Amino acid sequence: MEQEIGNISIALIRKLNPAMKGIGNDFIMDSTEYYIPDVNSIFKYPLRLDGIIIAVRKQGSATININLREYNTTKNDLILCAPGDILQSIPKPGMHQTQMFLISSDFLKEMYINLNSFMPFFISLKEQPIFSLTDEEVKELEAFYTLIEETIDRNDNFRTEIVRRLMGAYLYKLGSILHRRQPEFLSVNPKSMKREEILFNQFINLLTEHHRKERRVDFYAEQLFLSPKHFSTVVKKVSGKTAGEWIDEYVILEAKALLKYSVMSIQEVAYYMNFPNPSFFGKYFKHHTGMSPSEYKVQ
Structure with missing residues (x-):
């Protein structure tokens, strides 16, 4: 496989x-x-x-x-x-x-x-x-x-x-x-969760599936049939972090794994992660990590 x-x-x-x-x-x-x-x-x-x-x-x-x-x-x-x-x-x-x-x-x-x-x-x-x-x-x-x-x-x-x-x-x-x-x-009746916690878990499941292609908060709000404002409020209330912060962290985590362990070039990682070009990916990565993709790849 x-x-x-x-x-x-x-x-x-x-x-x-x-x-x-x-x-x-x-x-x-x-x-x-x-x-x-x-x-x-x-x-x-x-x-x-x-x-x-x-x-x-x-x-x-x-x-x-x-x-x-x-x-x-x-x-x-x-x-x-x-x-x-x-x-x-x-x-x-x-x-x-x-x-x-x-x-x-x-x-x-x-x-x-x-x-x-x-x-x-x-x-x-x-x-x-x-x-x-x-x-x-x-x-x-x-x-x-x-x-x-x-x-x-x-x-x-x-x-x-x-x-x-x-x-x-x-x-x-x-x-x-x-x-x-x-x-x-x-148990057939597991511990009940608040609706906000259920929505947050659904968001994390969606993020796990779509973060390589989707970085827009609006996308995840639409998938959960919520307005972006209400969606952001729920995520912040449950986790203490904004939806945008969660998205960025998942994207950076994925990029780090690809840069360190895959055979893909930086350009290939950029396009695989749905960035418009390697330059945009490089700026995004450096903004969130303090180093360029090439610096992280060889450290």
């Missing part, structure tokens, strides 16, 4: 981090200890993976940005990113270790698990992608992690099939933990 332009491939991650274990270009696992600032994490820059990211922090703390929302993570925190999410990690100085899986959408589809049973969790991730686990819950997940790691190390016959089944079991165990800790996810 052809990946969406702008996604970083697992193949590139393995090339940049050859010590990571995995299977082909669809599955990576890693639990390497490293010291900040001696090591530059690949997640230092905004990154979008065509797949899921599952990470359990064992040591260290970091500020994690997922789709422009900031979270502070520390030991025993679980981080979940769905396909298409943009992730950036800013680790604090010190020793770090995270048990992490990067799984492509194709590999996920071939695991033969009932994804419908996970849909409530996937939906909830937009609002809560970070969970604090107990020591016991971390040990439960670690037992599966060790089995998967040992299978990859042994390189047995049917290794890929065994890893798929074990990874499926890991996901079911993870779902069981989340259900145990967050039973409202599967």
Whole structure:
């Protein structure tokens, strides 16, 4: 399956981090200890993976940005990113270790698990992608992690099939933990939201889908059948930021991911992001980041 332009491939991650274990270009696992600032994490820059990211922090703390929302993570925190999410990690100085899986959408589809049973969790991730686990819950997940790691190390016959089944079991165990800790996810009557919050979530969904082509506030207001004034008031009230600020931040986040990880030239990024020309894109980018696209690309 052809990946969406702008996604970083697992193949590139393995090339940049050859010590990571995995299977082909669809599955990576890693639990390497490293010291900040001696090591530059690949997640230092905004990154979008065509797949899921599952990470359990064992040591260290970091500020994690997922789709422009900031979270502070520390030991025993679980981080979940769905396909298409943009992730950036800013680790604090010190020793770090995270048990992490990067799984492509194709590999996920071939695991033969009932994804419908996970849909409530996937939906909830937009609002809560970070969970604090107990020591016991971390040990439960670690037992599966060790089995998967040992299978990859042994390189047995049917290794890929065994890893798929074990990874499926890991996901079911993870779902069981989340259900145990967050039973409202599967409730037929989830916690009610105010109308303003519903509209804001609809705006974010629209922004995720259309920000590469649409930067007009009027466009998003029209999609929600609101006047631009009322729409802007709702967004500001719920989030503390204007609709225009949200749009600009999503556009810049996308541009950063493309400039850093795609093979596209600056000109190609400009046209892909629906700017009239590279010069306009350059001015827009520098206005919001303080540096030109070429400066950001090589830093």
